[in-house]
Amino acid sequence: MNQVVKKTTKTAFFALGGLGEVGKNTYCIEHGDSIIIIDAGVTFGDEYLPGINYVLPDYTYLVENQEKIKALIITHGHEDHIGGIPFLLKNISVPTIYAPKLAASFIKYKLDEHRIKSKSRISEIDSNSNIKVGPFVLSFFDMTHSIPDTLGIEIDTPNGKIVHTGDFKIDLTPVGKDIDLHKIAKLGESNITLLLSDSTNIEVPGLTISEREVIASIHDVFRNTSGRLIIGTFASNVHRIQQIAEAAVIFKRKILVFGRSMEKTILLGRKLGYINVPDSYFISPEVAKTLRPEEILIFSTGTQGETMAALSRIAAGQHKHIKAAPGDTVVLSSSAIPGNTAAINKVVNLLSRAGVNVLTNSVISNIHASGHASREELKLILKLFKPNYFCPMHGEYRMLKLHAELAHELDIPKDNTFVLANGDVLLLDKGKVTKAVSRVHAGDIYVDGKDINGLSTAVIKDRKILSNEGLVAALVTIDAKNNRLLTKPTILSRGFIYIKENAELVVQAETLINTTLTDLFKKDRVTFGEIKNTIRNTLSTFLFNKTRRNPMIIPVIMNMNDSEEK
Ligand SMILES: [Zn+2]
Ligand SMILES: [Zn+2]
Numbered sequence: 001m002n003q004v005v006k007k008t009t010k011t012a013f014f015a016l017g018g019l020g021e022v023g024k025n026t027y028c029i030e031h032g033d034s035i036i037i038i039d040a041g042v043t044f045g046d047e048y049l050p051g052i053n054y055v056l057p058d059y060t061y062l063v064e065n066q067e068k069i070k071a072l073i074i075t076h077g078h079e080d081h082i083g084g085i086p087f088l089l090k091n092i093s094v095p096t097i098y099a100p101k102l103a104a105s106f107i108k109y110k111l112d113e114h115r116i117k118s119k120s121r122i123s124e125i126d127s128n129s130n131i132k133v134g135p136f137v138l139s140f141f142d143m144t145h146s147i148p149d150t151l152g153i154e155i156d157t158p159n160g161k162i163v164h165t166g167d168f169k170i171d172l173t174p175v176g177k178d179i180d181l182h183k184i185a186k187l188g189e190s191n192i193t194l195l196l197s198d199s200t201n202i203e204v205p206g207l208t209i210s211e212r213e214v215i216a217s218i219h220d221v222f223r224n225t226s227g228r229l230i231i232g233t234f235a236s237n238v239h240r241i242q243q244i245a246e247a248a249v250i251f252k253r254k255i256l257v258f259g260r261s262m263e264k265t266i267l268l269g270r271k272l273g274y275i276n277v278p279d280s281y282f283i284s285p286e287v288a289k290t291l292r293p294e295e296i297l298i299f300s301t302g303t304q305g306e307t308m309a310a311l312s313r314i315a316a317g318q319h320k321h322i323k324a325a326p327g328d329t330v331v332l333s334s335s336a337i338p339g340n341t342a343a344i345n346k347v348v349n350l351l352s353r354a355g356v357n358v359l360t361n362s363v364i365s366n367i368h369a370s371g372h373a374s375r376e377e378l379k380l381i382l383k384l385f386k387p388n389y390f391c392p393m394h395g396e397y398r399m400l401k402l403h404a405e406l407a408h409e410l411d412i413p414k415d416n417t418f419v420l421a422n423g424d425v426l427l428l429d430k431g432k433v434t435k436a437v438s439r440v441h442a443g444d445i446y447v448d449g450k451d452i453n454g455l456s457t458a459v460i461k462d463r464k465i466l467s468n469e470g471l472v473a474a475l476v477t478i479d480a481k482n483n484r485l486l487t488k489p490t491i492l493s494r495g496f497i498y499i500k501e502n503a504e505l506v507v508q509a510e511t512l513i514n515t516t517l518t519d520l521f522k523k524d525r526v527t528f529g530e531i532k533n534t535i536r537n538t539l540s541t542f543l544f545n546k547t548r549r550n551p552m553i554i555p556v557i558m559n560m561n562d563s564e565e566k
Helices: 060-064 083-091 101-113 182-187 212-225 237-252 260-271 310-315 339-353 377-384 397-409 457-470 499-520 530-545
Strands: 011-017 026-031 034-038 053-057 070-073 095-101 121-125 128-135 135-144 150-157 162-165 192-198 229-233 254-258 296-300 327-332 355-360 389-393 424-430 432-435 444-447 471-479 490-493 552-559
Touching: 011 053, 026 150, 026 260, 034 135, 060 083, 070 128, 083 101, 095 192, 095 490, 101 121, 135 182, 182 377, 192 377, 192 424, 212 229, 212 327, 229 237, 229 310, 237 254, 237 260, 237 296, 254 260, 254 310, 260 296, 296 310, 310 339, 327 339, 339 355, 377 397, 389 397, 471 499, 471 530, 490 499, 499 530, 530 552
Parallel strands: 034 070, 070 095, 095 121, 162 192, 192 389, 229 296, 229 327, 254 296, 327 355, 471 552
Antiparallel strands: 011 026, 011 424, 026 034, 053 444, 128 135, 135 150, 150 162, 424 432, 471 490
16 A cells, blocks of 8 residues: 555554564654654564574655655664664655754764765754654653663644653663653643553563662672673663763773674763763773783673674683683673573573673672563553553564553553554544554565665575575586486585484485486486486485475586586
8 A cells, every 4th residue: 555544634653663573663653745754773683584684674665655754753772763774764865863862873873884975854852852743743751761862752643642652661760861750641631642652571570670770789790899890781771881881980990892882882972971981991902901800891792692792702712802711700781682592591601611700680680670661660651641542562462462451451441452563554533543454565674784675585594494404415426418327426414414423314315316316317318407306305305204304405416428507
């Protein structure tokens, strides 16, 4: 569908990313000839998407409705909210990007990095801003999250008020600005039609612990550590990095920073005054060599066990500058993102084997707090906004569903809550909200490195097979002119089975191909295609029956009598 609200007086809300997933948040509000986009995020590739750096929303709908796009509004500077901007701007032009201060500087850095000369004006906003974009009037309120300058948005549309919470937790003793509960309560008095609220931690009961409690635990670690201290945390958690860096000053440790994303956060955080640490505290690896272990703090990326990140390389003894050693303490001030546990354990084991004291959130409590609201905080937000309709966002399907059920508990009728997928459309009509029958095109685009063109699913499928099942090559030498095999086939494998331990299996497979091909050559004329297919079919059935695995099979055919392929 090219236009959602063509020739109607209704206002549409839909997401191109962010519903049914934690990532690539991209929400749109459309009325008449205007569209505003809220956030433009990416999702990072994971072990299920080998070699894929990012997943982006499919921007087709926005490309087709380019002339309607009036503005992009950013809630905060996390990658799942701003990471898609360089790619979005390659596809469409956005007259103005409204972003809070820190996010604005991240965006500028990002556009430079991607060498994008954008015509978009970047305009800084804060909780006092009031902007009119087409038929919409936007105002903002301060939220607490794991990064400074996080805003929630109230959008006045011709058909009612929409509130978008952005990412938040309710931290009453935050590191940065307070959450503006007064403003939120006041907004709640103004008849909110539709509330869109962060669902990430709906499954966590109670309240999220405050950043202040985390820093108390971190100070304890500084106090009780006599050797070198290495702290791994999310580079996106500006508040945490700020507090750890300030603790380094108190406990007189000089700071080394490893990892590109961490360097970027610290560079911009210091430039904008969020991280207040004298220059003399940041040192080079060369200077660190002249200091005693108890004078050093190392910031490191890699809390999720990412193989290329600094922490993994330190653990594996492959880091350019430092090697894990007995006496070191490594703190993982983070939580495991589901799916990363095995990789994290590997790093923790390597570090432990090297004699390092490893502290994770399960060893001592409170060295990490989530940036997202737990169940009781989500209840409070629902109570304060008192919306007529509710659409949970920023969450996987089960989170959205639980969040909708929570709203039922708080007396929002079932018919007034919407668990949506990307591409579903809600229509606001004079204060009433219904789900539209038609949908907007929404999908995933996979990006390898900085390539915007995306990858086909076939390539990804090949990579999945290679990484999960390995590769088996069958080398066959034939005499095409005389239609015969010259030698017995040879099998090589990578990542499939260890050939030495499976010599029997390999011999059986080679014999099987030999017999099958000998049979095939009894025909008058055999094409290369037939040989390839016969090898593939025979081998894949045989190997699957024996091993229950489906490696990628590559027939390599050498023709000794004629070098031309037929
Ligand atoms: Zn966030
Ligand atoms: Zn987010």
